[in-house]
Amino acid sequence: MAKIKSKFICQECGYESPKWLGRCPGCQQWNSMEEELTTKTTYSRATTTSSGNRPIPVKEVKSGTFERYDTTIGELNRVLGGGLVKGSLTLISGEPGIGKSTLILQAGSAIADKYGTVLYVSGEESEEQIKIRAERLNSMAEKLYLVSETNIKIVEEYISQLSPAFVIIDSVQTLFNEELSSAPGSVSQVKECVNNLMRIGKSTNIPLFLVAHVTKQGDLAGPRVLEHMVDTVLHFEGERSQEFRILRALKNRFGTTSEIGVFEMKEVGLVEVSNPSAMLLESLSKEAEGAVVVATIEGTRPLLVELQALVTPTNTGFPRRTAVGVDLNRLNLIIAVLEKKMGLPLINYDIYVNVVGGLKLEGTCSDLGMAMAIYSSYRGIQLPTKNLMAVGEISLTADIRSVPQLEKMIKEAEKMGFSKCIVPRNSKVQNINNTIKVISVENIQVALSQIDV
Template sequence: MAKGKTSVFFCQECGYESAKWMGQCPGCHAWNTFVEEKVEKSSPARKRAANEVTVSTLSQIETREEMRITTDIEELDRVLGGGIVKGSLVLVGGDPGIGKSTLLLQVCKNLSRQRKRVLYISGEESLQQIKIRAERIGEFSESLSLLCETNLDTIHEIIKKEKPEIVVIDSIQTMYNETVSSAPGSVSQVRESTGTLMQIAKGMDIAIFIVGHVTKEGVVAGPRVLEHMVDTVLYFEGDRHASYRILRGVKNRFGSTNEIGVFEMRQDGLHEVENPSEYMLNGRPKDASGSVVACSMEGTRPILIEVQALVCHSNLGIPRRTAAGTDYNRVNLLMAVLEKRVGLQMSACDAYVNIAGGIRMNEPAIDLGIVLALVSSYKEIAIDDKTICFGEVGLSGEVRAVSMAEQRVAEAKKLGFTRCILPKVSLQNMQPVEGIRLEGVESVKDALRLVSK
């Protein structure tokens, strides 16, 4: 059968394939996401005979411990699960200008100083632009090689010739495969390019980092299957007008998916924030109502955050509610609990809740902090600066247990807090901690009585 071209429609969000255009995608239920692309039809490949395929039992398979390469950036190594795994494919996504290329260039600098063969491939910048940015970051060794290319066939030949240990692709949306007729950045090109890079990584035992642009919804542009194909997905978050950056692992086949790394953007690149809790609490007001310190867990790391709330009577028919850094619907739920279970009439009040520092936290353990901040602002009661709280609040007004309470208390003690309000259930399994007073509560009413003393 002769080769021919036919039109196929792809969903730009999830990669769903259809023979005709549809308004709503049956896969991800997104609207107006189908685009038309030309694909080549070729003769079907010969099926492999059954005797050519072998199956194995678990006892016949030999495993080896993953060889990890440390990047000398502890925050990144923690998110990766201890370092870079050889033969892995890592996707790094984030908003434009957030610092993805800067972070990976710093990784290349550290690896080149370890005499690792590193190849940085850019499809967006010239060699001169990369050098200007590299001179701002620091001194590089000669084991780092640079290449400006977007043709994957050429890139494959260069990798086979140079045999690097680590490869950085910046970015996947600029790469193209000549066998695919669609334009670079399309669903077909991104999917085929990622598949080619995955074969290179697994076949040649090379760790490959892929930079991916994100959509306005904050997800990596291209088909959703892109995140399923790679081994690790990292998101670089933060306001590019602020100095902080957060590297969050949302998928990791070689480590935990809950770890985060905190960085600070400076003139000479990204710097690690060794104590995020102290960094987030910097500049906290003294004796101010509506300000409470809570503790959230990100992976194995406890982070202390300041929860701010402002409650005032509304002049509008429908009160205004705003939440920055946490779930808006969760704030409404907690205000309903306060009105129903405690008797505070907040239905006619505007409420603004903010997680200071710009970090986003959705762990239920900060529920108690949000509740106390709302009540503190509503009643104009300043909570003691040396008091910290954590606990999940249920619809009945009960304060439920949270995990890793010991680590949270230890972090609070390290930063000089002398009082901790926590769920009574968690307190039963803990030993007294010298230097900090632990007070267990069963309900929101109990917590309010403690802070009102």
């Protein structure tokens, strides 16, 4: 016997309530609760039957390496951990127009040429629209099949008929199960459809790519449980007005989440950027006031980026502190150290710090470069931007501390033609050629004295 009841579910986080609430207690969003009908089935007591499984020692569990598909896109393979694992569910998100559909169409065509049938299911575009994009991208593989469908049951039938090597769903929010009364894109529909796709992928060993929408804040739309259900979550970053795109892994059960992929958007589609440092430094001036090159590590790859600072007298009662690409708390910490240890009267100055290229720097590698850029802008000293790189963490005592993988950063600077590198004194650097001069400093006073001369 089935009883039909209704409940209210938050469309942002999936919080359930028996009554309507103006504000969701889970995510604090207003007007996100929507009513959905549920069917509750009552079962009689019965003896639980065994599934045939039994606990076994961990040493007896059979395991092996994951078999991966080569997408032929090196930057995508890097972020995925070496390729596309069979039977995996990969969720890719990003703002509209950022290039999600372009990337997966290029990958789908390459896999179709190399491994066999690929099914591209679109719930937002017609087959003609996808073909126009495929012709522009030169992604016209013979075994790439297109279908415009949103019914999950019909999609299952297509997968059963074609037995594809790879399936693309664009997007998961458009799918619906006709057995549920809620609208497509609701929490219940998304969870049910992803559950069905996960069952198909795991049982048939077919990898699936799911495209997901994002909210106004840039977060993944839909319930948070969606991220736990899939194996990999990728996020496409970048501005639509700029050519460069960055692909990050927010979750990866088959690899690291510290790698990034860098792409450039052109008329022929997304093109890999094999040397991101050269791309980020292509507009670098020979000498500039308040600009210095710093290094960071993204996964296993060192990146050199230009960091700029502008110090200007404030016209209001309160000085502004603006950080783009760096942590605002780190900026405030470095300003405090410069005021205390160097005697800079920065209380009456607005300070703006920006990382050129739209990259967001994590960690403390850029502390020394940030301090040098602020000092240069305040004193009006031009820095040899094309020849100098600075790496190091600044402590509250004004000491310069070592950072991980410093040797990789110095070798990258040497490869890019830099002649001087300022590093912490206690760093253990080996196997560095004589083409680059490594200057070791122990505190902020010694480091800034290098640019006062």
